[in-house]
Amino acid sequence: MAKEFWRWKEYNWKSENINWNNGAIITGGVDVGSVSSQAVVLVGGELFAYSSMRTGSDSPMSAVNSMNWALEGTGMTLENIKYVVGTGYGRVNVPFANKTITEIACHARGANLMYGNSVRTILDMGGQDCKAIRCDEKGKVTNFLMNDKCAAGTGRGMEVFADLLSVPIEDVGELSFYVEEEPPPVSSTCVVFAKTEATGLLREGWHKNKVIAAYCSAMAHRVVSLLERIGVEDDFVITGGIAKNVGVVRRIAKEIGIKTLETEYDSQIAGALGAALFARSLAEKGK
Amino acid sequence: MYKVGIDVGAKNIKIVVMKDGEVIAKDQCLAGFETKENTLSLYQKILESANISESDVSKITATGSGKKAAYFAQNSITEVTAAAKGATSLYPSAHSIIDVGAEEGKSIRCDGNGKIVDFALNEKCAAGAGAFIESMGRALELPIEQFGELSMQSDKEIPMNAQCAVFAESEVVSLMHAKTEKKDIAKAVNDAVASRITSMTRKVGFEKDIVLIGGMAKNTGFVQALKKGLETDIILAKDPEYISAIGAAIYND
Amino acid sequence: MIANFGYKDGSGDFYIIIDTDKCNGCGDCVPVCPAGILEVRDNEYDPMADDLMAAVKEEFRKKIKYSCSPCKPDNIDYTLPCVKACQFDAITHSW
Numbered sequence: 186m187a188k189e190f191w192r193w194k195e196y197n198w199k200s201e202n203i204n205w206n207n208g209a210i211i212t213g214g215v216d217v218g219s220v221s222s223q224a225v226v227l228v229g230g231e232l233f234a235y236s237s238m239r240t241g242s243d244s245p246m247s248a249v250n251s252m253n254w255a256l257e258g259t260g261m262t263l264e265n266i267k268y269v270v271g272t273g274y275g276r277v278n279v280p281f282a283n284k285t286i287t288e289i290a291c292h293a294r295g296a297n298l299m300y301g302n303s304v305r306t307i308l309d310m311g312g313q314d315c316k317a318i319r320c321d322e323k324g325k326v327t328n329f330l331m332n333d334k335c336a337a338g339t340g341r342g343m344e345v346f347a348d349l350l351s352v353p354i355e356d357v358g359e360l361s362f363y364v365e366e367e368p369p370p371v372s373s374t375c376v377v378f379a380k381t382e383a384t385g386l387l388r389e390g391w392h393k394n395k396v397i398a399a400y401c402s403a404m405a406h407r408v409v410s411l412l413e414r415i416g417v418e419d420d421f422v423i424t425g426g427i428a429k430n431v432g433v434v435r436r437i438a439k440e441i442g443i444k445t446l447e448t449e450y451d452s453q454i455a456g457a458l459g460a461a462l463f464a465r466s467l468a469e470k471g472k
Numbered sequence: 473m474y475k476v477g478i479d480v481g482a483k484n485i486k487i488v489v490m491k492d493g494e495v496i497a498k499d500q501c502l503a504g505f506e507t508k509e510n511t512l513s514l515y516q517k518i519l520e521s522a523n524i525s526e527s528d529v530s531k532i533t534a535t536g537s538g539k540k541a542a543y544f545a546q547n548s549i550t551e552v553t554a555a556a557k558g559a560t561s562l563y564p565s566a567h568s569i570i571d572v573g574a575e576e577g578k579s580i581r582c583d584g585n586g587k588i589v590d591f592a593l594n595e596k597c598a599a600g601a602g603a604f605i606e607s608m609g610r611a612l613e614l615p616i617e618q619f620g621e622l623s624m625q626s627d628k629e630i631p632m633n634a635q636c637a638v639f640a641e642s643e644v645v646s647l648m649h650a651k652t653e654k655k656d657i658a659k660a661v662n663d664a665v666a667s668r669i670t671s672m673t674r675k676v677g678f679e680k681d682i683v684l685i686g687g688m689a690k691n692t693g694f695v696q697a698l699k700k701g702l703e704t705d706i707i708l709a710k711d712p713e714y715i716s717a718i719g720a721a722i723y724n725d
Numbered sequence: 726m727i728a729n730f731g732y733k734d735g736s737g738d739f740y741i742i743i744d745t746d747k748c749n750g751c752g753d754c755v756p757v758c759p760a761g762i763l764e765v766r767d768n769e770y771d772p773m774a775d776d777l778m779a780a781v782k783e784e785f786r787k788k789i790k791y792s793c794s795p796c797k798p799d800n801i802d803y804t805l806p807c808v809k810a811c812q813f814d815a816i817t818h819s820w
């Protein structure tokens with residue numbers, strides 16, 4: 186798809202006060218998603234550098250670029266990294282990875298560090314999938330489900346909708362609150378049918394914002410029904426692209442009655458961070 | 473006296489006027505957004521062109537997912553009943569009826585007397601209905617009327633990975649970028665929908681004769697794929713999109 | 726761990742659920758599945774674990790509704806071959 190989905194900011198970050206040459210074990214994690222790729226480098230288990238950028242059409246290149254970008258200006262090179270784990274949808278395309286691990290496991294492990302070990306439920310809504318994960322205090326997965334079959338409840342579904350209404354995708358969340366009262370959710374789950382339904386509502390004279398609100402709450406409702414399958418326990422966090430859509434996030438929180446936790450880190454790097462943490466454990470275990 | 477059957481589908485409205493078991497007049501139009509108004513005006517148009525006055529119509533029966541739009545009908549029956557009734561009255565040997573329309577696929581099993589034994593619906597997901605083909609047609613820039621013909625020219629088996637209509641659209645676009653021929657993509661799309669309808673039909677079970685009705689019966693490539701999937705021959709109903717309207721018209725005769 | 730393989734789409738919930746605390750990776754369910762969708766593999770969700778578990782093969786995870794439909798005829802009382810084969814009750818289906 187030529188069109189971009191969320192206007193991701195591309196960025197990199199490095200720690201000012203870690204000397205990576207101190208002999209501590211250096212590990213890396215690369216998360217190649219369908220929309221964006223992240224790389225994380227840990228020195229002795231501490232966050233040393235990371236980057237986030239859009240995934241290009243060439244996944245192996247994206248993996249290399251994101252790692253290079255994380256390392257930029259640090260003096261470190263790929264050779265210094267002892268063990269690298271690849272994760273995400275394009276995980277097989279990380280040419281320098283020692284091992285690949287599913288994003289479910291990496292997300293749980295990463296969230297455990299980012300949000301603290303009290304996190305029990307993670308909802309990750311990406312461009313093309315939606316994952317609901319339960320984990321224990323060690324960040325070990327205890328229950329999960331992933332939905333990448335159906336576009337409803339994914340960023341892609343939201344994109345189709347934003348397109349139909351000619352609203353910039355990043356404005357959808359805010360606009361959904363500019364309504365006099367909350368409309369009933371769109372009744373079709375299927376994106377294709379929901380689109381038809383929405384067109385009908387517009388013809389009936391509904392304001393755009395009201396249609397957006399109806400779709401956001403349908404999406405929230407759907408995601409909550411996924412969460413119900415695994416059960417929600419606090420603390421609860423939402424990661425991934427839709428985490429930036431307040432229209433959906435607040436409606437989810439309202440429906441399940443649990444507020445989501447915030448983090449000082451960028452929620453985007455959860456997968457790559459988890460991968461780098463696994464890399465460390467695996468390297469120590471000699472696997 | 474005349475009997476009228478109105479089938480208000482997700483996409484089109486179909487109306488038939490019948491007398492003594494024969495179709496006197498039939499027509500269809502897009503359901504659009506003013507479905508009620510469109511249904512009424514189509515009804516009036518048909519009567520007018522067939523020179524029938526409203527008082528000569530003894531009964532109007534509605535069916536289809538939007539049957540409420542035919543508010544002037546005296547009765548309404550379910551889509552499954554209408555499909556079974558229509559198909560078995562025209563094809564008395566039918567034991568299985570497969571109906572694939574724009575937004576819904578159905579598979580119905582009947583005993584030899586037109587009584588429904590079992591049925592399954594594939595609804596609420598565009599992946600198993602005509603809407604899937606329509607979305608792909610948009611991506612391919614191929615009118616749906618030409619979809620069947622074109623796909624028949626291909627003998628390639630390209631599996632579609634995406635199951636969802638939304639994701640499949642992106643897959644079609646990338647196939648096009650990879651210079652895959654249009655006819656091969658069209659076949660892949662038809663095969664995908666046919667395999668879903670096949671599995672639904674196998675689930676309810678089927679028995680000869682099998683009659684295919686609904687708009688998708690006009691898509692020759694889909695029909696071929698369905699025959700292959702079920703490993704048997706299928707009778708294609710004539711004017712397949714009107715069968716449910718006919719079923720409604722003659723219901724309770 | 727409870728592993729839910731499958732999906733939810735507009736028409737319903739379709740998950741095959743493996744309870745890894747019960748599953749010991751014996752593989753009894755694999756040969757009985759006429760659609761060949763099951764396998765025994767390492768635990769993808771816990772890279773530090775060494776034990777094996779039953780899983781739905783990756784290529785079937787988006788279409789199990791269709792793959793499993795021959796095992797689930799309508800209106801007939803059925804026992805699913807995979808569920809029956811597992812002596813530890815580790816496999817359940819959501820539909």
Ligand code: SF4
Nearest residue numbers: 335375376597636735
């Ligand atoms: S319900 Fe619609 S959006 Fe979901 S898989 Fe089916 S076609 Fe796609």
Ligand code: SF4
Nearest residue numbers: 758760793796806807
């Ligand atoms: S229900 Fe049948 S097809 Fe599905 S996993 Fe079990 S044995 Fe295999």
